[in-house]
Amino acid sequence: MAMASTRHPSKIFFLFVLILTALRLVFLAINPLDLAPDEAYYWDWSRHLDVGYYSKPPLIAWIIWLGTHLFGSTEFGVRFPALLLGTLSLIILFRFTRQLLGDEVALWATLLSGLTVGASIGSFIMTIDAPLILFWTLALLAAWNAIGHEESRRPLWWLTAGVATGLGLLSKQTMIAFPALFFLYLLSDKGLRRHLLAPWPYIAFFIAILMLSPTIYWNMDHGWITILHTKHHFDPNRGGLIDGLKTFGELFGALFGLLTPVTFCLILMGSFWAGRPTNLLDLKKRYLFFMGPMPLGLILLLSLHQRVNPNWPGPFFITSTILAALWAIKLDHKKALRAGVAVSLIITSILYAAPYILPHTPLSGGGLDPFRRLMGWEELGRAMTDTAQQAGWPREIPYIFTFPRQNVSELAFYMEGQPRIYLWRRPDGIKNQYSIWDSPLKHKRPFRALLVKPDGRSLKPSQIYLFKEIRPVRHVKVTISPRYSRGYWVYVGEYDPNAR
Numbered sequence: 001m002a003m004a005s006t007r008h009p010s011k012i013f014f015l016f017v018l019i020l021t022a023l024r025l026v027f028l029a030i031n032p033l034d035l036a037p038d039e040a041y042y043w044d045w046s047r048h049l050d051v052g053y054y055s056k057p058p059l060i061a062w063i064i065w066l067g068t069h070l071f072g073s074t075e076f077g078v079r080f081p082a083l084l085l086g087t088l089s090l091i092i093l094f095r096f097t098r099q100l101l102g103d104e105v106a107l108w109a110t111l112l113s114g115l116t117v118g119a120s121i122g123s124f125i126m127t128i129d130a131p132l133i134l135f136w137t138l139a140l141l142a143a144w145n146a147i148g149h150e151e152s153r154r155p156l157w158w159l160t161a162g163v164a165t166g167l168g169l170l171s172k173q174t175m176i177a178f179p180a181l182f183f184l185y186l187l188s189d190k191g192l193r194r195h196l197l198a199p200w201p202y203i204a205f206f207i208a209i210l211m212l213s214p215t216i217y218w219n220m221d222h223g224w225i226t227i228l229h230t231k232h233h234f235d236p237n238r239g240g241l242i243d244g245l246k247t248f249g250e251l252f253g254a255l256f257g258l259l260t261p262v263t264f265c266l267i268l269m270g271s272f273w274a275g276r277p278t279n280l281l282d283l284k285k286r287y288l289f290f291m292g293p294m295p296l297g298l299i300l301l302l303s304l305h306q307r308v309n310p311n312w313p314g315p316f317f318i319t320s321t322i323l324a325a326l327w328a329i330k331l332d333h334k335k336a337l338r339a340g341v342a343v344s345l346i347i348t349s350i351l352y353a354a355p356y357i358l359p360h361t362p363l364s365g366g367g368l369d370p371f372r373r374l375m376g377w378e379e380l381g382r383a384m385t386d387t388a389q390q391a392g393w394p395r396e397i398p399y400i401f402t403f404p405r406q407n408v409s410e411l412a413f414y415m416e417g418q419p420r421i422y423l424w425r426r427p428d429g430i431k432n433q434y435s436i437w438d439s440p441l442k443h444k445r446p447f448r449a450l451l452v453k454p455d456g457r458s459l460k461p462s463q464i465y466l467f468k469e470i471r472p473v474r475h476v477k478v479t480i481s482p483r484y485s486r487g488y489w490v491y492v493g494e495y496d497p498n499a500r
Helices: 002-007 007-028 037-046 058-072 075-101 103-114 118-122 129-148 150-170 171-188 194-195 200-221 225-234 239-260 261-274 282-288 293-302 316-330 335-358 377-391 406-415
Strands: 399-402 447-454 468-481 486-494
Touching: 002 225, 002 293, 007 316, 037 058, 037 075, 037 406, 058 075, 058 129, 058 399, 058 447, 075 103, 075 118, 075 129, 075 150, 075 316, 103 129, 103 316, 103 335, 118 239, 118 335, 129 150, 129 171, 129 225, 150 200, 150 335, 171 194, 171 200, 171 282, 194 200, 194 406, 200 225, 239 261, 239 293, 261 282, 261 293, 282 293, 282 316, 293 399, 293 486, 316 335, 335 377, 377 406, 377 447, 377 486, 399 406, 406 468
Parallel strands: 399 447
Antiparallel strands: 447 486, 468 486
């Protein structure tokens, strides 16, 4: 690999991307895993296209809408965009790194990035991180060229940076960090500060905000609900230093696994190395440091204050991984690079094989089974369809209600005909997207409905008193493994707004 990497890195890269994408495509087509609850939730958003949603910007719904219109409302249709976005991210990463530091660093950085557990999951599970990573990487490339290219092409790169930032903002709130970090980078050097005297950085930022403006207006019209939802992610720990050390350890351990152990250690070594004053004199290394290790360090410090989800620092690992490859090559630690790629390849291979192996082991369905949340939903949809039809749905009983939102979206996707499922809770409080949409509970017309209560979840009085009468129909149980099953009680509820 080392000999080939110095002679034909571009050929190796394209062969790597071709093989990796083909393997991911095959896995996507034949894997036995159902949609994760968040995937089904975003899919349900795609059936109600809008410029804003309760907890996230709207691009995830638009992308899934396109995927399902191309490939059908199936798991493949929902997830194929994740694979495509992941492949495009690797291509842009290679292009950016090759321009900045050469072919060899570009190849190793792409190998390290493409073989992490996080990249494998992100190219399979369709979440908001897949488009965020793509547009962050594109913005990195465009912003660098905007300040370094010849005068005639700078406007085009500034416009590209603005559009990429706007699409990133439409993907996930984290993208707001990009213009802030880039602004700090420009401030950090006298020669770079001249760009702040030109109109183009502000035009690029204006384009990004203009692209986001319909979503901003939607939030303003809905009481800034997305901002209020995002705010609770920053609630501090209540247990002081002990809790802080615990949440720091949780994040550190999660990143250790998602990035694979050797790659994570390489990233830490490359980040510390790049942060030395002598290295920061190099504007290329400084750019990578400002857009990666510096905010990553802040995120790790933040985890001492509160719980941090391990996907939050995802964009910061793009340039951190580039620096890891650069550090290993500059200091002649290519054995560490080979070890990082080899270990990542082994772990990723195990990850792809696990859905077929774990069901035949004692771990299946247990707390250590990472696929437990992605199993049993299709069987539940079939069982619930049979139960609902026997009870008179959809002719005599037109509506189905359940809770929490994860069950609403999974039943909506997997029940026959993919019907509209409603949230079983009072309609006067907003807890998720289902609380915003129209519901029969908001109308003053009597109706009958099937009410689905998951085992282990207690009914609140406010849920019970929504209906003047509730009668049990049957208990539905789906066995996922000898150690794990999901159970639901199904009731018929009589709704009469005049009787409440």
